Amino acid sequence: MRDVKACSEREYFAVVAERPGMFGIRSLSDLESFLIGYDQHALRHGGPGLDGWRDWLVARRGKDCNHGWTGQVRHLALLEGWTSWDITSEQEARVSRLLFALFDEFLAEREADEGNEKADPR
DSSP states (O other): OOOGGGSOHHHHHHHHHHOGGGGTOOSHHHHHHHHHHHHHHHHHTTOOTTTTHHHHHHHHHTOOOSOOHHHHHHHHHOTTOOSSSOOOHHHHHHHHHHHHHHHHHHHHHHHHHHHHHHHSOO
């Protein structure tokens, strides 16, 4: 396994996605809680955390609603719709897979933006 201290955010979350159980993630709820904890830790220690994540999801979806980022991911993953936070295990697996994929895209764009800011520090 890679040294998680030396990983970029994208590399770290790729490790988490490969072996979620190793990080105590056994359900979608665990995954969402893990990301909320990541965000809170980042906020306390000067990192970006999930800053911009919900807005990015809304732009990706092309429409907004009153849900936080967890609901936005469900909307993107469950195109057939959903009416309850209690979803089937198949739906939960689909949401979890898409959450990791979307979060990777989000982090890739953020890394690219940060790289552009360093190259042109106006």
